[in-house]
Amino acid sequence: MILGVIADDFTGATDVASMLVRAGMHTVQVLGVPESGLPQADAVVIALKTRTIAPADAVAHSLAALAALRAAGARQIYFKYCSTFDSTPQGNIGPVTDALMAALGTDFTIACPAFPENGRTVFRGHLFVGDALLSDSGMRHHPLTPMTDANLVRVLQAQTQQTVGLLRHDVIDGGTPAAQARIAQLRADGVKIAVADAVSNAHLLTLADACAELPLLTAGSGVALGLPPAYARRGWFTPNANAAELDRLQGPTAVVSGSCSEATNAQVAQWMAAGRATLQIDPLALHEGRQTADAVLAQATQALAQGPVLIYATATPESVRAVQQALGVQASGEAVEHALAHIAQGLVQAGVRRLVVAGGETSGAVVQALGVRQLRIGAAICPGVPWTQSTLPGNGEAVQLALKSGNFGGVDFFAQALQQAGVAL
Secondary structure (H helix, E strand, C coil), rough: CCCEEEECCHHHHHHHHHHHCCCCCCCEECCCCCCCCCCCCCEEEEEEECCCCHHHHHHHHHHHHHHHHHCCCEEEEEECCCCCCCCCCCCCCHHHHHHHHHCCCCCCEEECCCCCHHEEEEEECEEECCCCCHHHHHHCCCHHHHHHHEHHHHHCCCCCCCCCEEHHHHHHCCCCCHHHHHHHHHHHCCCCCCECCCCCCCHHHHHHHCCCCCCCCEEECHHHHHHHHHHHCCCCCCCCCCCCCCCCCCCCCCECCCCCCHHHHHHHHHHHHHCCEEEECHHHHHHCCCCCCCHHHHHHHHEEEEEEEHEEEECHHHHHHHHHHCCCCHHHHHHHHHHHHHHHHHHHHCCCEEEECCCCHHHHHHHHHCCCCCEEEEEEECCEEEEEEEEEEEEEEEEEEEECCCCCCCCCCCHHHHHHHHCCC
């Protein structure tokens, strides 16, 4: 193993794995820290569910993942978080980074959530979503991790006792030697974590090459795009043009959506506007017993005979706030996750073999309900979202999952994903 990745949620894990496969690395994603050994691959991504849990628990799970990756011989470790740098108010990104640095005995790493292909760029330490500062984007309304400050140096400095600095875009423009020289100066000045600018893929490629031999990287998925070529230049592996191949599966298809991001709201609206089958989960109705997951599952199973069906709890920020005020933030989120996971499990038992899941927390709940432990990573549907394939426990049948971060994909994402998988709409 060359690269060992610790991802703080399931969709983020498939996101970074997709970047590696795209560049020819055979990559396997493992869901949770395995009790036995890790699979053999150029890169192994351990998907955790630590984005919104208590910092101490996030640290403990991340260190367990690190121990497994080091035992398997990983040459470099990569802590992957969201391209919008979201974190709990207490801040899990800083504490996890601190713990990994201490465990690896390293005095320097970078922090770079940039993913220009999806409109996430870092300029002079400030994170942009498209043309807007992060604090002016839809992330300011996120129900679990609202981001109201786009200054990543300031955000990260509040989460760590270590000195946070900045590796600017104009330095990175000078190429690998310039970036490495600046890193050396930052280390000499006592900077332990440098927020790295990146406004293009060229910046990501330079960063990856300049940092390929650091023990630890922390980033979104973008930096991973440049690591395989950097490793290949060092003679560590040979890219494989067939790394993304998956099987062609038959059977019914469904979409399950729990994300309430602006992007997913638009995707649900587009699906409905096309006249395709939809069923809505209502958290208040679930709580009051007016709706049950089993009843929705029965409706969805019946609808599958006519083609793909979407089951969604996606809602506007105003609707989400109303539900949270009535039920509480944690209780409302858990109710939706449990219902959608139960429905997804029932759909697969009913024969669904290709399942699109929207939302990081929803994806985590679904794969746990299915008992899936490993995923082969296939070709990307859109930047950051690949099809994946796994074997169901018990019957050994194959199932393919597209686990989408809420903010990713265009308005036609659901249809695009199914068409790529060979589903007629």
